[in-house]
Amino acid sequence: MSVKFAVLGHGVVGSGVVELFYKNKEKIEKKAGCEIELKYILDLRDFPDTPYADKFTKDFNDILNDDEVTAVTECMGGLEPAFTFVKACLERGKSVSTSNKELVAEKGDILLAIAKEKNCNFFFEASVGGAIPIIRPLHKCLAANDISSVSGILNGTTNFILTKMYNDNMAFGDALKLAQELGYAEKDPTADIEGFDACRKICIISSLVYGKHVYPKSVYTKGISDIDLADVQTADSMGYSIKLIASVRRMENGNILPCVMPMLVSHENIISSVSDVFNAVLVDGDAVDKVMFYGRGAGKFPTASAVVGDLIDSVKHKITVFSQSWEPAEDDSFVEKIDSFKSRWYIRVSSGAKVSDSAQLETESGLSYITDNELTFAEAMSEAEKSGALAVIPVLE
């Protein structure tokens, strides 16, 4: 008996899923323990020249109404029609694996609840960190841990730009242009460089780790577009790299504080060695201490690898519904506001200013220093305003 599945969307990731599936079909079936057949590919466009042209359909109902199809991989991206399609599949008891971070970040709780009710699986390993196994290890391998924080580099485009600024002294605009030329950044790079992409991913991680749905709109998000090359260089001299860090930590009051911000990362921290388009996620647990996952956070085959891994798992465990799940959140009162975020801060002021903090460096772009003490976000902003600071960036501890 073979299991039949459908691929929704034949863009970069969807075509990767199809190609990877056929390339490693034998291995994949061995792992899944049964034969697997690709029955449909949904796309509004025509692909007459692919070897699987006969699989294409433009009508989602062909897939939905075919009871032979028990598993679906969603690789369309965007909220709609992905949400409508995935919801309909789960309601019919078809397991879904998706690479769509927007879908999971905005609608994960609803889709997980339907999957549970209908005794099928909703998997989304590919939605965070592309190829990097992170969702399943977080949920399963680290299940015995009380997790105090997760922080990481969750966007490859911005990490590439920051790496170019750091290694090659390129200004932000030039590095962005290069990223676009190389296909690492979109024509409209807003979602990446303003941190929205990283925000969706830290929402998914936060929801999974703390058990309640965290919406992107509740998360303070700041991108890298105003990072000055001078700060990248000065931070380096002081022993730090600047990285776009998406993080979530549990506060003493039990609330959680997710946020996305450029941060100074000490060269002693392995996260600072993560360069180019690579992503990494560092998990802090009471038993494991620090664990890091590293790899390609995007790209056709890396992302397809995670989607097909999920497909194998849903085929293998047809009867087991995984408890990888979280509750809907009635409000976001459990999400702490950014004002109470605490850390040491890197601040750059005009040359000639006087500061009392001990770590300081005078260059032609001004006087940079790292505060001796931890300050809240609100305190740091107020100090920066008073001194007319040219840059103010938190330090990852």
Added chain:
Amino acid sequence: MSVKFAVLGHGVVGSGVVELFYKNKEKIEKKAGCEIELKYILDLRDFPDTPYADKFTKDFNDILNDDEVTAVTECMGGLEPAFTFVKACLERGKSVSTSNKELVAEKGDILLAIAKEKNCNFFFEASVGGAIPIIRPLHKCLAANDISSVSGILNGTTNFILTKMYNDNMAFGDALKLAQELGYAEKDPTADIEGFDACRKICIISSLVYGKHVYPKSVYTKGISDIDLADVQTADSMGYSIKLIASVRRMENGNILPCVMPMLVSHENIISSVSDVFNAVLVDGDAVDKVMFYGRGAGKFPTASAVVGDLIDSVKHKITVFSQSWEPAEDDSFVEKIDSFKSRWYIRVSSGAKVSDSAQLETESGLSYITDNELTFAEAMSEAEKSGALAVIPVLE
């Protein structure tokens, strides 16, 4: 209904399992989806002062013959009596999670076959890389990949020693002494420093990835006891760290070549940033490209974290037997001999020697160079012998 489990061995890891279980009991039960009760702790010693003194037994049969006990965690270490006990548990259909790398490396195929036959699970996430999720991600998340090689730092003691040599210019003997003082190395450090520990772990990874049992005796293993501080320093000047690397690669003829050797790792490779007692495993797959897992490879709670994570999984999936498995190997003809191992090599010869290779550095300890071309192990040894080399170390590509 609660699930009842037993812990075999109350040493460092076993006591960690018990403490971690009680500390995070509520979270653990939530993840497992049911109540879990620790019913027995097996140890020949007395522990009258622990809060769970009433759980102790000295008689393994108490556990074996108690049908209420459906899951067992084995933390005794060593081949016997661990093998006899684990085998007996699996034969009675009790799922077993173990941290015992020797047991898995020597007897994994037998135990996996019994678990499969008896419809229970044999899990061993803790046996490789301690806290680091590696077994399950390799098997599940990367299931869609054709894996060409795995390489990593799988022994924390030797990594600590090499880090001390590198950072603090300590000689090998002094660094070993410090490791012993800090409790990172045993009184008899042979298993760590001669690479036997790393060898068992790469055997487990090789068996899992390539599907056939690889025995430690088939694996070329060289430790770090003759690494000279001069080579650590010279390699650094040439842009490399020296690390004890356990690796396995697939050869063109389909055979595999596992081995354990000190190797030069380029500073560009993130593996070279893994210091102190931390471990890391880098996986190369056709779809994911490179993925790395990083964390504490040993220690009471990190290891216990992995054991309890496995326990949760076996409780949760009572009815699902995982196909994380491999076949027994009738002989080791599929394991390539070290002679065909190929790489560039770092070689140090007496000062004044003449070599034609381009990367070379003359210091007071001699002339060091890296061969321009890849040489097989056999060729490198022959070149080294001819030139009376003082050191010959492969380069990790």
